[in-house]
Amino acid sequence: xxxxxxxxxxxxxxxxxxxxxxxxxxxxxxxxxxxxxxxxxxxxxxxxxxxxxxxxxxxxxxxxxxxxxxxxxxxxxxxxxxxxxxxxxxxxxxxxxxxxxxxxxxxxxxxxxxxxxxxxxxxxxxxxxxxxxxxxxxxxxxxxxxxxxxxxxxxxxxxxxxxxxxxxxxxxxxxxxxxxxxxxxxxxxxxxxxxxxxxxxxxxxxxxxxxxxxxxxxxxxxxxxxxxxxxxxxxxxxxxxxxxxxxxxxxxxxxxxxxxxxxxxxxxxxxxxxxxxxxxxxxxxxxxxxxxxxxxxxxxxxxxxxxxxxxxxxxxxxxxxxxxxxxxxxxxxxxxxxxxxxxxxxxxxxxxxxxxxxxxxxxxxxxxxxxxxxxxxxx
Amino acid sequence: xxxxxxxxxxxxxxxxxxxxxxxxxxxxxxxxxxxxxxxxxxxxxxxxxxxxxxxxxxxxxxxxxxxxxxxxxxxxxxxxxxxxxxxxxxxxxxxxxxxxxxxxxxxxxxxxxxxxxxxxxxxxxxxxxxxxxxxxxxxxxxxxxxxxxxxxxxxxxxxxxxxxxxxxxxxxxxxxxxxxxxxxxxxxxxxxxxxxxxxxxxxxxxxxxxxxxxxxxxxxxxxxxxxxxxxxxxxxxxxxxxxxxxxxxxxxxxxxxxxxxxxxxxxxxxxxxxxxxxxxxxxxxxxxxxxxxxxxxxxxxxxxxxxxxxxxxxxxxxxxxxxxxxxxxxxxxxxxxxxxxxxxxxxxxxxxxxxxxxxxxxxxxxxxxxxxxxxxxxx
Numbered sequence: 001x002x003x004x005x006x007x008x009x010x011x012x013x014x015x016x017x018x019x020x021x022x023x024x025x026x027x028x029x030x031x032x033x034x035x036x037x038x039x040x041x042x043x044x045x046x047x048x049x050x051x052x053x054x055x056x057x058x059x060x061x062x063x064x065x066x067x068x069x070x071x072x073x074x075x076x077x078x079x080x081x082x083x084x085x086x087x088x089x090x091x092x093x094x095x096x097x098x099x100x101x102x103x104x105x106x107x108x109x110x111x112x113x114x115x116x117x118x119x120x121x122x123x124x125x126x127x128x129x130x131x132x133x134x135x136x137x138x139x140x141x142x143x144x145x146x147x148x149x150x151x152x153x154x155x156x157x158x159x160x161x162x163x164x165x166x167x168x169x170x171x172x173x174x175x176x177x178x179x180x181x182x183x184x185x186x187x188x189x190x191x192x193x194x195x196x197x198x199x200x201x202x203x204x205x206x207x208x209x210x211x212x213x214x215x216x217x218x219x220x221x222x223x224x225x226x227x228x229x230x231x232x233x234x235x236x237x238x239x240x241x242x243x244x245x246x247x248x249x250x251x252x253x254x255x256x257x258x259x260x261x262x263x264x265x266x267x268x269x270x271x272x273x274x275x276x277x278x279x280x281x282x283x284x285x286x287x288x289x290x291x292x293x294x295x296x297x298x299x300x301x302x303x304x305x306x307x308x309x310x311x312x313x314x315x316x317x318x319x320x321x322x323x324x325x326x327x328x329x330x331x332x333x334x335x336x337x338x339x340x341x342x343x344x345x346x347x348x349x350x351x352x353x354x355x356x357x358x359x360x361x362x363x364x365x366x367x368x369x370x371x372x373x374x375x376x377x378x379x
Numbered sequence: 380x381x382x383x384x385x386x387x388x389x390x391x392x393x394x395x396x397x398x399x400x401x402x403x404x405x406x407x408x409x410x411x412x413x414x415x416x417x418x419x420x421x422x423x424x425x426x427x428x429x430x431x432x433x434x435x436x437x438x439x440x441x442x443x444x445x446x447x448x449x450x451x452x453x454x455x456x457x458x459x460x461x462x463x464x465x466x467x468x469x470x471x472x473x474x475x476x477x478x479x480x481x482x483x484x485x486x487x488x489x490x491x492x493x494x495x496x497x498x499x500x501x502x503x504x505x506x507x508x509x510x511x512x513x514x515x516x517x518x519x520x521x522x523x524x525x526x527x528x529x530x531x532x533x534x535x536x537x538x539x540x541x542x543x544x545x546x547x548x549x550x551x552x553x554x555x556x557x558x559x560x561x562x563x564x565x566x567x568x569x570x571x572x573x574x575x576x577x578x579x580x581x582x583x584x585x586x587x588x589x590x591x592x593x594x595x596x597x598x599x600x601x602x603x604x605x606x607x608x609x610x611x612x613x614x615x616x617x618x619x620x621x622x623x624x625x626x627x628x629x630x631x632x633x634x635x636x637x638x639x640x641x642x643x644x645x646x647x648x649x650x651x652x653x654x655x656x657x658x659x660x661x662x663x664x665x666x667x668x669x670x671x672x673x674x675x676x677x678x679x680x681x682x683x684x685x686x687x688x689x690x691x692x693x694x695x696x697x698x699x700x701x702x703x704x705x706x707x708x709x710x711x712x713x714x715x716x717x718x719x720x721x722x723x724x725x726x727x728x729x730x731x732x733x734x735x736x737x738x739x740x741x742x743x744x745x746x747x748x749x750x751x752x753x754x755x756x757x758x
Binding site for chain 1: 416417418419420421422423424425447451452456459460461465466467468676677679689693694695697698700701702704705707708709711712713
């Protein structure tokens, strides 16, 4: 299914609009919370779905990890349970990655055929091929599936990066050939190429030539600096079609998101907000706040003044610090709700700024709060 | 503060009514969820507060553990944070135990003065005296505080049980003398005496003679059978005043609750519903259901047909089994919400049955579902 992106406003290369998927629409730019194994860690699905920004904006698309779900409970089990939407209780569109990112983090045996790895659950050896990634994701049944790609860690030698582009293209071609759910599931291609703008541009052109419903930028935020990452994004986006979504995989820190939007990116996903939350690190307009710090022990204020999240409207810093200190599970839930809400509001601010033509101002605001040495209340 | 219980209806020795506490009223019989360290395990406070039985009934009083809170974050910290209500975000009445139960489970050095134990957090040695238990609970600031008592595990020799009654009485007298928050905090005495009905009756008489706002039965469900426990309850309740609440400490299994209500008990607390939930054991009208069982892997039904809990209205057995199997934190939350809701509905059914004079029928129904060899779908 074509994942059409209707652009409603632009501000330089940035755009805001509506992405049309099988199960619903998504206001872009959008952030996809990560429901690794069919649930966002520490937050039941219905609590993620209930989050509302001040404007009423909510998370409209959820990401789940094929790697984990294909091993537990298995894609056919998810299919028998009605597919990912019924399974997880998420009421709107979903996207699955191909499993490649997790597999490549395990140091697999890569051949032209695919990537062979040992399951982290029971050690079983599995050969993940482009065709198996398609078959698995069709069983999972998200609105969007991703092709299997080769994702090298950075820095990597030029020949490794070129080889990743070549293999990714070959696998993408096989994924398109293996696909059967044309009418109710979109398929996004993935652009590799490391941080070499020329290779990124070439990879983007070759991916576009294959013809996908949307385009992702993979292999970024894997060891390189932001200053290396942004030109690579710019080079790739320049050759991507205007009417298709552009998805920067695995990136979710505030500065990178707003800078990527300024370069034309529409979609993000990242475990950062929930992973930080589980360690007591909270996102605020003034930067990160580590709730474990002793100074918060008797603090009766909310995490952030004026925050409308389910946590800040009910609980004080002193209580949250206590819950984190004694490792209560509720701490992870309450901190995750805050961080997700903060990101929800950030993308809402980004959409508004693009529509108003004021994105540069927001970029400066975010940079000031989140830069090293900025006014962040903690490191 | 007097904890007045206004009885509205009786059915034999059972009664239903309204308990008046500083921060609100409690329909009785009532079950108090256990917020050990200021939160019910795995369930944020506001989610416990939001649970509603079909009639609209909700949990009206929450229990917190003095032992844990005096060590982390410390009672004075809780006091500075506004007391337990503000601290935890619980909008209604609360009760704190004295810390004695946890301390006695650690095998403390008991003298006439108090019980000395090593903190499970950092090994610090602490002498918990009746006066410290009062001072600590006054800082925590719940609606109800409990006296420090001596709680022997059963079976215990008669001389140990008698000695526990004597020391508990002496400590209760000291607690009454140490008390300062007379006007906004109730104090309950605790009746010990093991499973010897004569000693229980004597202990109850001696506790009543001291004059408390309410009366608890302690030292039960600590190793004895239900057939041993119930006559002890009956003997004690027979001499307790009608207009004061009777609280059976630490008991929350369905059969014991309904049988204790039939003998005149009003209040219960127990970690059972949430502890079972964290292991994937769910409470249903047909008994326990272990969601880990393989037969549920592709089961699209709710935990229990017709259940109106937040979990059953949104999620299927197959999904919950998956979450439990891969040890996702959301599993504990969703299973705990179901079990708490089931207990909420059970006490609602108990109140209705007492009011209607049909408690014997409910006792038979509960016994049939929960007896060993009953129709329980799992062990």
